[in-house]
Amino acid sequence: MTCGRSRSTLVSLALLAAATAAAEDLPQLGKSPTKDVVAAMTREEKASLVVGVGMRRPGMSADRQGPVVGETAKGVPGAAGTTVPISRLGIPAIVLADGPAGLRIAPKREGEARTYYCTAFPIETLLASSWDTDLVESVGRAMGNETREYGVDVLLGPALNTHRNPLGGRNFEYYSEDPLVSGRMAAAMVKGVQSQGVSTSPKHYVANDHEWNRNVIDVKVSERALREIYLRGFEIVVRDARPWTVMSSYNRVNGTYTSESPALLTGVLRDEWGFEGLVMTDWFGGRDAVAQVKAGNDLLMPGTARQKEALLAALESGALPEEVLDRNVARILEIIRRSPSFLGTPRSDAPDLQAHARVARDAAAQGMVLLRNEGGTLPLRAPAKLALFGNTSYAMITGGTGSGDVNEAYTISLVEGLKAAGFAVQGALADGYAAYIAEEEKKRPAPARPFQPKPPIPERVVGPDAIARAAREADAALFTLGRNSGEFRDRVREGDFDLTAVEKTLVQDLAAAFHARKKKVVVVLNIGGVIETASWRDTPDAILLAWQPGQESGHAIADVLAGKTPPSGRLATTFPIRWEDVPSSAGFPGKVLEGPDPNAPPGPFRGDRAAEVEYADDVFVGYRHFATRGVKTAYPFGYGLSYTRFDHSGLRLRSAEFRGQLEASVTVRNAGSAPGREVVQLYVSAPGKALPKPVLELRGFGKTKTLRPGEEETLSFTLTARDLASFDEATSSWRAEAGTYTVKIGASSEDIRQTATFALAADETVLPAPTRLVAADSYRLSVGGGQPGTGAPTAGAAFSITGRKELSR
Numbered sequence: 001m002t003c004g005r006s007r008s009t010l011v012s013l014a015l016l017a018a019a020t021a022a023a024e025d026l027p028q029l030g031k032s033p034t035k036d037v038v039a040a041m042t043r044e045e046k047a048s049l050v051v052g053v054g055m056r057r058p059g060m061s062a063d064r065q066g067p068v069v070g071e072t073a074k075g076v077p078g079a080a081g082t083t084v085p086i087s088r089l090g091i092p093a094i095v096l097a098d099g100p101a102g103l104r105i106a107p108k109r110e111g112e113a114r115t116y117y118c119t120a121f122p123i124e125t126l127l128a129s130s131w132d133t134d135l136v137e138s139v140g141r142a143m144g145n146e147t148r149e150y151g152v153d154v155l156l157g158p159a160l161n162t163h164r165n166p167l168g169g170r171n172f173e174y175y176s177e178d179p180l181v182s183g184r185m186a187a188a189m190v191k192g193v194q195s196q197g198v199s200t201s202p203k204h205y206v207a208n209d210h211e212w213n214r215n216v217i218d219v220k221v222s223e224r225a226l227r228e229i230y231l232r233g234f235e236i237v238v239r240d241a242r243p244w245t246v247m248s249s250y251n252r253v254n255g256t257y258t259s260e261s262p263a264l265l266t267g268v269l270r271d272e273w274g275f276e277g278l279v280m281t282d283w284f285g286g287r288d289a290v291a292q293v294k295a296g297n298d299l300l301m302p303g304t305a306r307q308k309e310a311l312l313a314a315l316e317s318g319a320l321p322e323e324v325l326d327r328n329v330a331r332i333l334e335i336i337r338r339s340p341s342f343l344g345t346p347r348s349d350a351p352d353l354q355a356h357a358r359v360a361r362d363a364a365a366q367g368m369v370l371l372r373n374e375g376g377t378l379p380l381r382a383p384a385k386l387a388l389f390g391n392t393s394y395a396m397i398t399g400g401t402g403s404g405d406v407n408e409a410y411t412i413s414l415v416e417g418l419k420a421a422g423f424a425v426q427g428a429l430a431d432g433y434a435a436y437i438a439e440e441e442k443k444r445p446a447p448a449r450p451f452q453p454k455p456p457i458p459e460r461v462v463g464p465d466a467i468a469r470a471a472r473e474a475d476a477a478l479f480t481l482g483r484n485s486g487e488f489r490d491r492v493r494e495g496d497f498d499l500t501a502v503e504k505t506l507v508q509d510l511a512a513a514f515h516a517r518k519k520k521v522v523v524v525l526n527i528g529g530v531i532e533t534a535s536w537r538d539t540p541d542a543i544l545l546a547w548q549p550g551q552e553s554g555h556a557i558a559d560v561l562a563g564k565t566p567p568s569g570r571l572a573t574t575f576p577i578r579w580e581d582v583p584s585s586a587g588f589p590g591k592v593l594e595g596p597d598p599n600a601p602p603g604p605f606r607g608d609r610a611a612e613v614e615y616a617d618d619v620f621v622g623y624r625h626f627a628t629r630g631v632k633t634a635y636p637f638g639y640g641l642s643y644t645r646f647d648h649s650g651l652r653l654r655s656a657e658f659r660g661q662l663e664a665s666v667t668v669r670n671a672g673s674a675p676g677r678e679v680v681q682l683y684v685s686a687p688g689k690a691l692p693k694p695v696l697e698l699r700g701f702g703k704t705k706t707l708r709p710g711e712e713e714t715l716s717f718t719l720t721a722r723d724l725a726s727f728d729e730a731t732s733s734w735r736a737e738a739g740t741y742t743v744k745i746g747a748s749s750e751d752i753r754q755t756a757t758f759a760l761a762a763d764e765t766v767l768p769a770p771t772r773l774v775a776a777d778s779y780r781l782s783v784g785g786g787q788p789g790t791g792a793p794t795a796g797a798a799f800s801i802t803g804r805k806e807l808s809r
């Protein structure tokens with residue numbers, strides 16, 4: 001009797017058994033030491049892993065298209081990218097998706113009836129205006145939960161570049177002009193998101209503060225300003241919250257692309273700050289894959305065929321030592337090992353969107369800033385009848401455009417929010433706006449490129465009859481003024497920073513008609529960045545800065561207008577009187593360089609031209625400039641009103657002399673008649689003898705709980721030696737000068753309520769910082785004093801970098 005198996009079957013079985021045995025012998029990620037997994041990888045696999053799977057878009061040139069290996073669409077549609085899986089070594093792909101205001105994935109999938117909407121949380125600028133790190137952490141937890149439940153491993157945020165100029169197109173994605181606020185907000189966000197077992201990617205490291213020519217621009221900045229302003233927020237988030245990844249930026253700093261800078265990526269980030277995760281590029285960022293890998297930019301996203309070829313050729317020629325590539329591969333594997341995709345964390349594809357909407361609504365209300373409230377105009381009392389003006393009263397802007405845009409299921413408009421809060425809305429006006437917006441929407445051209453915003457619908461011109469009728473029928477007027485912006489483009493002054501003629505006229509006409517009947521006018525600012533307010537702010541009775549508050553916009557604004565959530569936001573960025581008053585405006589956005597740029601990335605990059613920008617404002621960014629030079633502001637940093645008022649008292653320093661650290665405490669009392677929360681800001685003035693210093697710098701902040709009238713709370717702060725120090729380029733260290741320091745407790749940078757002094761006995765080196773970011777003899781910097789009170793931009797500031805040197809460690 002034969003057994004019935006043919007010879008060929010037996011051979012196949014034998015081969016299969018041999019293959020299985022071989023596979024069993026292969027190291028597997030997570031089961032074997034990572035170094036063994038790396039050792040088992042081929043060069044081709046290593047090069048594939050450090051280069052993402054690529055991205056395909058219509059019109060994209062062949063060398064930038066993926067996929068290189070593997071596939072991306074099957075993972076999570078609408079995600080920004082994935083890494084290459086290597087199944088024989090047990091290495092799955094991980095999925096990366098934007099972004100700072102919520103998870104960005106496609107809400108619908110082909111052939112499926114169910115949806116994948118995410119929560120649009122308020123923009124980061126609003127979150128920072130809450131000055132409430134617990135609140136931001138709770139937003140992070142909700143965002144992180146959606147990230148995990150939808151099968152994404154890395155959330156590409158938070159973003160923490162600097163509000164250096166009001167026209168920065170992505171300012172809405174960033175927190176503040178101040179690095180302490182940015183760093184602490186970002187740290188809270190990272191802690192919240194990562195508590196859900198997924199990664200974050202603080203971005204864009206570093207000095208990517210404007211959009212103009214962002215892929216090539218060379219930012220010329222002194223090492224001191226880089227350390228004290230632009231790197232400081234990243235330092236805080238890396239040291240305090242340990243993000244698993246960091247995203248390098250598109251731009252160059254002092255001649256070198258950040259993604260190719262060993263000094264920034266290895267010297268500062270890893271050696272000085274102890275970062276242990278992986279660095280990825282921004283999408284298609286940088287120029288030279290080999291230089292990026294060598295510098296410690298571990299992952300090149302989204303990955304191109306050209307990059308992979310370049311790495312393999314450099315391995316072959318010896319230009320890229322294999323152990324350098326191995327180092328980066330190992331870092332990527334460590335992150336993959338911790339990822340939900342590797343751990344097989346179950347995903348529901350059904351996060352609790354209702355619970356997250358409540359988080360979004362509360363956060364939005366807590367971060368709105370009451371700029372003006374004459375004669376107790378606000379809160380409004382339901383069931384008052386309101387006449388709603390402004391397109392955005394009916395079509396709110398929830399957040400900015402580009403990769404930071406979230407695909408949310410719905411937006412609550414202001415009209416819906418007010419009705420739900422029990423207010424009546426003047427119907428004729430609402431009908432007129434609805435018809436106008438529908439008609440204009442049809443005329444709106446599609447955006448020229450993916451990610452680009454459609455041009456805004458022009459503000460509706462409301463005639464005198466409609467205004468007169470509204471003033472007769474309604475109890476008050478509300479005018480919502482909207483602005484939007486996003487990636488690839490900075491904002492402009494005309495009709496964006498400045499109000500349009502139609503907007504200005506409407507404010508005036510509403511005030512005339514409503515004030516004649518002793519009725520109030522309230523302006524709601526639905527904006528993502530700073531605008532001009534000085535020329536019109538005295539006309540309406542109240543101004544609420546609602547920012548771009550996410551999908552619950554209308555509910556959250558109604559909560560604040562009606563006093564259900566008392567306003568407690570404070571500005572984390574200055575509102576200047578004139579754009580020219582901002583010191584960076586003098587050289588904004590930079591200058592195009594003549595002739596071909598040898599350092600430009602290969603091929604035309606969305607029309608970018610070689611360009612540079614000098615950060616001549618040096619450390620005098622935002623209030624550091626306005627306060628030091630005595631330049632008047634429209635609304636200063638830290639400013640915001642409440643429906644009550646607060647007394648600050650009893651500032652106490654633990655000691656009159658600084659020894660290692662110093663405790664300070666101050667008591668806040670609700671001295672008004674409504675509940676509210678106060679933000680306490682602790683500024684320090686340093687002696688400033690050897691180095692020019694801002695007259696005050698924020699070194700701590702805290703927010704009270706909701707205080708009832710008469711209730712008080714004591715807040716405590718600890719000052720460390722670092723809080724006294726400036727970066728001293730001569731010794732490449734943080735140094736604190738001996739002398740008298742003043743602690744200033746303020747309700748804003750211009751409203752100091754309590755002061756106390758302490759002494760530092762001797763000069764002190766607080767922290768050495770061995771990485772040189774600009775060769776010491778390669779630039780000359782002198783920052784003059786400006787002209788107090790004139791608003792002259794950085795008068796007297798001179799800055800130049802003469803001759804470039806390689807950044808070194």
Ligand code: BGC
Pocket residue numbers: 080098099156203282283403487
């Ligand atoms: C943006 C990043 C974003 C990436 C992926 C880039 O254009 O600058 O912030 O994370 O795209 O979408």
